[in-house]
Amino acid sequence: MRDLKSAIRTHLYQGPIDPDTVATITSALETATRTLETSMTDTxxxxxxxxxxxxxxxxxASKYLQQLCKHFQHKRPVNFDAQHGEISFxxxxxxxxxxxxxxxxxxxxxxxxEMEQLKDVVVRHLVRFAFREDIPIEWRD
Structure with missing residues (x-):
């Protein structure tokens, strides 16, 4: 990342960045993003x-499902619709x-x-989103 910042800074000092350089930087960022997303889903x-x-x-139920998925999709891989969702931690x-x-x-x-940590994360967020309700959450293992 430090090398990327240095390269961009150098090009900016030299004047406007040409389209080929922009394409190269974009490609490098996309590759880094894919690598990071893959490492974040190591499960x-x-x-x-x-x-x-x-x-x-x-x-x-559908409202809370969508709220949880939308909340976590900023940092985690998430797939969802109104009835089904999956969040990868x-x-x-x-x-x-x-x-x-x-x-x-x-x-x-x-x-x-890890199961206890996962339960804690999911319950804390669900309770926060469902603050208008007193919802019971009882786990079956």
Missing amino acids: QAGDLTLTAIADVPTPS AIGTCRLDANDQTLTLTLAARNEE
Whole structure:
């Protein structure tokens, strides 16, 4: 990154950057981004041996699913629509399924410590988004 900053600074001192240089810099940034995203999703499905499931009763299941996914998509790989979502964390995954009355959370992690961290992260955020409700979250392992 330091080399990239230095190269850009040098080119800026020399005057406007030509289109070929812009293309080269863009390509380098895209490659770095892909590498970073890959390293952030170092959890492979085969490594995840523990699961925990919680059925959260709420008429706002789809709303909370979308809020959680939108919140985490700024830093984590996320896929979602109104009824289903998946968030990939370095310590595991969170799958979300919503229907009219229930938000089902399915967590997968490699070990107990990471499972507890994953539960903590998901619950803290869900409780924050659902502050108007007192939602019970009980995990089945």
